[in-house]
Amino acid sequence: MAGASLLTLLDDIATILDDVAAMSKVAARKTAGVLGDDLALNAQQVSGVASERELPVVFAVAMGSLRNKVILVPLAMLISAFIPWAITPLLMCGGLFLCYEGFEKVYHSMTHKQTHLVDDDTVVAKAQADIDDLGAYEKQKIKGAIRTDFVLSAEIIAISLGVAAHMDLMAQFLTLSVIAIVMTFGVYGLVAGIVKIDDLGLYLARRKPSGVGHKLGLTLVSAAPYLMKTLTFVGTIAMFMVGGGILTHGIHLVFEWIEHAQAVVTQINVVGGFLGLLTPSILNALFGVVAGGVVVLAIKGVSKLMPAKS
Incomplete structure (x- = not known):
């Protein structure tokens, strides 16, 4: 009797794990677009530090991302x-914050283009301060x-939760946990590879004075700055x-x-299918630019109305 109960329990566990694996695959496919954005954003975010401090x-x-997901999975x-109804x-709110951060980044880069260093002493002083x-x-x-990862992780968890909504609580928890772990190590493993691509190129160039390597x-070393600029833009x-x-999606x-x-x-001849794929992304981005601009202008306006600190 006990043996039969144990076998039944093991069968139930196997069934749950099979369902979790299947739902994890579906959720991973649905969050693939967010994964690409997450990769570009985080590679761009961690760029600019000293080479020996990149990893x-x-x-x-990555540890912060895991902490985010430890909070987000049970919260979701x-x-x-x-x-x-609160999801x-x-x-x-998270989407609006992303739009604000994006527009503030563009606004900051445009308004600081006119800043010029006066002389060499200023350059040295600034370098020392840095x-x-x-x-x-x-x-x-x-x-x-x-x-930034918190917002993107929240979207990944929300999409995954929608995929696993028909499952029981334990299966939902396991599915979200699998997605959280896989996405975190997948994204930051790739980010680590991207930010160290110049060091890899330097290693290959020094290892052999000639040849394909x-x-x-040399190609990797030359391409690395352009890759990081591209990632900043992307x-x-x-x-x-x-x-x-x-x-x-919320409006x-x-x-x-x-x-x-x-x-x-999509109904346009020849290029309709291609344009149909691009249109939602372009319009979403334009809407994001407008929304981010409104928030930045609102914050700037409120800050001007606030009394200056003595």
């Missing part, structure tokens, strides 16, 4: 169980990356696309309008 920074952000299940508003403040700069980078190393666009996408009228625009362009 420690990536590791620190609690919200889903007791206040499911969409919370996601929209050296003295490397620890604070690194902490700021890590904080910003973890903060040497040429490949990461900013990803902020608008992800944030704008969250906002448009039914805007979402319907985007779907209608997609249907219209």
Whole structure:
């Protein structure tokens, strides 16, 4: 009797694990787009630190990402169980924050283009200040990356929860946990590879003075700065696309309008299918730019109205 009960228990466990594996695969496919944005954003966020500190920074952000998911997984299940109506508003707040961060980044880069250094003494003083403040700069980078990761992780968890909504609580928890672990190590493993690509190129170039390895190393070293600039550009666009996408999905009228625009362009001969794939992303990004701009202008306006600190 006890043996039969044990076999039944093992069969139930195997069934649950099989369901979890199947739902994890479906959730991974549905969150693949967010994964690409997450990769671009975080590679861009951790760039700019000293070469020997790149991997420690990536590791620190990865640990912060795990902490985010330790908070988000049980929180998502609690919200889903007791206040499911709150999921969409919370996601929209996160999306608006991403749009704000993206627009603030663009605004900052545009307004600081006119800043010029006066003389060599100023250059030296600034360089010395930068050296003295490397620890604070690194902490700021890590904080910003973890903060951005929290929003993207929330979207990944929310999408995964939607896939596993029909399952019982234990299966939901296991599915979300699998997705959280796989996404974290997958993203930050790739981020570590991207930020160290120049060091890999330098190693290959020095290892052999000639040959394919040497040429490949020089190519990687030359391409690394352009790759990071590209990731900075792509990461900013990803902020608008992800944030704008969250906002448009939460505003039914805007979402319907985007779907209608997609249907219209799809009917164009030859290129209709391609344009149909691009249209939602472009419109989501444009909506994100507008939303981020409104928030930045609102914050700037409020800050001007606030009394200056003595």
